[in-house]
Amino acid sequence: MKYNEYKNLNLPEIDKEILKFWEENKIFEKSIEQRPEDDTYVFYEGPPSANGKPGIHHVMARTVKDLFCRFHTMKGQRVERKAGWDTHGLPIELAVEKELGITKEDIGVKISIDDYNKQCRETVMRYKHMWDDLTVKMGYWVDMEEPYITFENNYIESVWWLLRRIYDKGLMYKGLTIQPYSPAAGTGLSTAELNMPGCYKDVKDTTAVAMFKVIKSEQSNFLFDDENEDVRIAAWTTTPWTLPSNTALTAGPKINYIKIKTNTPYTEAPVSVIVAEDLVGKWFGGKKQPAILEQSATFVGKQIEGVRYEQLMDYGNPIEDLHGGTDAFKVILGRFVTTSDGTGIVHTAPSFGADDRMVGKENGLGALTLVDKQGKFLDTVGEFSGRYVKNYKDDPNYVDVNIDISVRLKLDGKALNVAKYEHNYPHCWRTDKPILYYPLDSWFISASKMKERMFELNKTINWKPASTGEGRFGKWLENLQDWNLSRTRYWGIPLPIWRVRSTPSGAEGNSTENGSTASGFDSAQPTNHTICIGSIEELQKEIEKANAGLGLNQSVPEDLHRPYIDDIVLMSPDGLEMTRELDLIDVWFDSGSMPYAQWHYPFENKEKFERNFPADFIAEGVDQTRGWFYTLHAIAVMAFDKVAYKNVVSNGLVQDAKGQKMSKSKGNAVEPFSTLEKYGADATRWYMMSNSQPWDNLKFDLNGLAETQRKFFGTLFNTYNFFALYANIDGFQQDEMNAMPVEGRPEIDRWIISKLNSLVMEVTAAYEDYEPTKASRAIESFVADELSNWYVRQSRRRFWKTELGADKQAAFETLYQCLMVVNQLMAPIAPFFSEWMYKNLSDPIRGAAIDNDTPLKHESIHLTHLTKVQEELIDKDLEQRMDYAQRISSLVLSLRKKSKNRVRQPLQKILLPVLNDSFKQQVEGVKDLILxxxxxxxxxxxxxxxxxxxxxxxxxxxTLGRRMGKNMKAAAAAINGFTQEDIAALDKSGKYELNIDGEIHELTTEDFEIVTEDIPGWQVATDGDLTVALDVTITDMLIAEGLARELVNRIQNIRKDRDFNITDRIKVTLQNHPALAGALANFKDYICGEVLCDEFSIVDSLDGGEVIELVDGVETRVLVEVVA
RNA sequence: UCUGAGGUGGCGCAAUUGGUUAGCGCAUUUGCCUGAUACGCAGAAGGUUGUUGGUUCGAGUCCAACUCUCGGAACCA
Known part of the structure; x- marks a missing residue:
């Protein structure tokens, strides 16, 4: 059986062929089944959401995942990889809203929740086919037959079980807090969501410095110079829409303030304004700024505490109680106040700021919440009633209410300044609309209570790169906030909590469902009136209890989603009705639950789960640090006090060739399918891994990809083809049972095998250490530099020899082995090409291998066991020797260049100075190669x-620097000044006593490097410790031989051009030329041997044939014919 | 503002962890070699290693300040 020979390399074609092979022979399945169950390598697949199309960065992330799984499979471990789909959450809901042309308010009105959720369920898998396609085409091995899907009841049940476990540990509570809220999406956002890339954006907003009129009282008296003085406190805001909801002003207790007499801009009325002393210059005295007519003595914030002022914009709304009182419109103190911005006095609206609320509550203040959850003013806010505070509806006619408020303030003489201001403001990651901070009633997980433990356990995780684990992730854990679980949406896992409503009519008003007013303010902790359901069985029992107690006829819904679950009423121990909290849980909890929920743990697969927890390895993009990496960790720590994963690789961004972020709007996004189609999956994967480390951002450049394809894969392909060509001519077959002992093979074979084993060691270690870039670069350099351009190049003549003797046999076996092992090493990154070559190399002997039960019995390289390093075959002396050979050759070629002697012209000798016997011996070993x-x-x-x-x-x-320290300079000078005698003495004894300033230093040979740099009378070339001279005297005989070689070259070129078979015998007719006399007389046999010539005739004149020029001025004709 | 990574010929990356001539590939260019090769070899050209100080016998590497790029965190007045 022959080895396949190929015309050219077509990687995409190989992809297709191998995919077919894998599929037909179920190679992936076998790669798992054939590995023992008790030696597992656990990998978790982070679930993608199939409602978006996959991008090139997914190829990157999945290459990282795939390669380590494949590596560990080849190490003999069982690596199960369950695919998963993230199916819930805002992106899907928003996509559906858009498609249906509805908004959140329409859900439950224009469309039933039931129908809406059905739509979501269908939409979420919209691009599944593309993902599946990408998975297959890029060679990502993952079990797509039985994926976990987060919307399935089993998955939901496991999530409920986890929540219950966390609930039972007292780590859940309900609270009303100021949270980021997206009116456009109609839901609160977690801090993690707020930290998604690109959420904070620079925006230009209208800002206003409002002036609050101080009421004269005993306390404020000192601020007034006379009865009629108009004293006002200035406060800056970037959100003028919160001004009507102002209930306090906060001053810094120790900040110095001052009163400036001026005229109100816009109305020109005289006024006295209080601002921080440090900030006077910011608002007064400049061009177009109010003049400073007079300024008071300074006073500290503490002195104005409790000073009352008139409500800035009064629309008669009642003050809400913050469980501390309903006081309002006075100056309070807060430590967070600074003088780096604004006026040094902070406008405080407890409904719209976390600090505001905290400080308000502490001071017994109430709140005004004059904006509803859709982001518009209530109907009771006078001229601003019903207006959106930001353009949440994409209304082209939207007029910024912040401007109108500012105008109102100007007209009323209450504005000190109105200006545009650019600042950074968070936006909703899905709708791209500015968020607002809003009081929301939500369920929280007390993650902050567990942060020390999370931090501690995080230290046991091996992060790649380490800085992400320690820095980005570690810092995040250190400052961990409680996890807001509640989402007031429809398509997601329902919160399995039922409560007794505190007010009989509160069923609607108290819920977090969208209503037009702010939610109520009960922030009850879990009580015995609250129940968290942890399983369907438990739900069933509770339903039965409620059915009996309340006379109902309910059952567990077939679908655990809304709206069905909302209808279930349970009963408290004291017989009261309990209804479900209408919230959904944060989708991030879904994906963080996958280690358990993918197996429906603990309801099924207990053993399987235990075998597969925690993960040995996970990988995703850095953007998941606070996403999936966090939720996995948090849930595992809180529920099990364990880490969820031991090793984690977070890969960087894929940017365009110029380092710009890829985005659809810029049009610089690389489309993955066409890239795979054009360059092949392996070249793409290899390029991504070898170009830069996965955690560095990758500048994705198609030119680089093409280079990888051509250079690495091309070279390897050619090496294989070379092997196949000659192996077929000689009928060579690898025989695993009777391999030649390596010790008996020629020097160069033992050299490449030594290098090969060094490579195995290096690459294996790199993979073990999650360093794919090191691995791939080592393989590349082995293939290109060592194997192809030295080993094969130097061994070519051995393959050409006519007879198949021991030497040739050794050459074939050695090359075969190198190719095979390289294939294995590269297989994790380049699964297609390595498979293809593996099959080409081993298919011919598969039968024998199976019969003999040898390593090549496997039908696929991915089923083989990775070759282990044989350290006894690593011969450092030999590697050193070959290094000499390469470097000496290089120097000689360099001398040839200088003396303008082309390589085909033989020369007589090289002069090589030797400094010691071992060097001479080393060179002798590789002498023939060099020559x-x-x-x-x-x-x-x-x-x-x-x-x-x-x-x-x-x-x-x-060595010397460390010992000599400050004397190093003097020592270096002394050593450089050594005479030939000194050097000879040193060479002989191996020691030298160096005297520096009377101090004697004992030096040994390792402190020196002895080199020759010159051979008097010769032109030399030097490289480090090597020096070479070349004898360029050319005798007649050498000229003759040179011409013979030129002739061989021309004839070979003709053979090649004419597409002769490599083994064809030929007949040569040469037109004589006087210059050729010597060459023909002495080297005719040599010429014939080289070009496989049977008949060589010399004629005086030749009509046919081709004109050839051998050297300058020597031109003749030659006719080359195949002998029939 | 804080924080992390980084800044090395036109481009992409190295540099044994502080050791003396800063490497490699691509691209440009001159030759050469080749019956596997779109490879390779020899040469040319291209660098004040972001800037400025410092530590040291010695700094691309360590320290400080500044600067730029890319991330991250936050500030919501």
């Missing part, structure tokens, strides 16, 4: 007994 590589007849060693060479000694700074 044939540089086309020289002999090496003449010059040792120093001749007194012919000049030695030089250089200090070894590394």
């Amino acid at each position: 044939s590589e540089v086309n020289v007849k002999e090496i003449e060693y010059i040792d120093d007994t001749s007194g012919f060479i000049k030695k030089k000694v250089k200090p070894n700074f590394k």
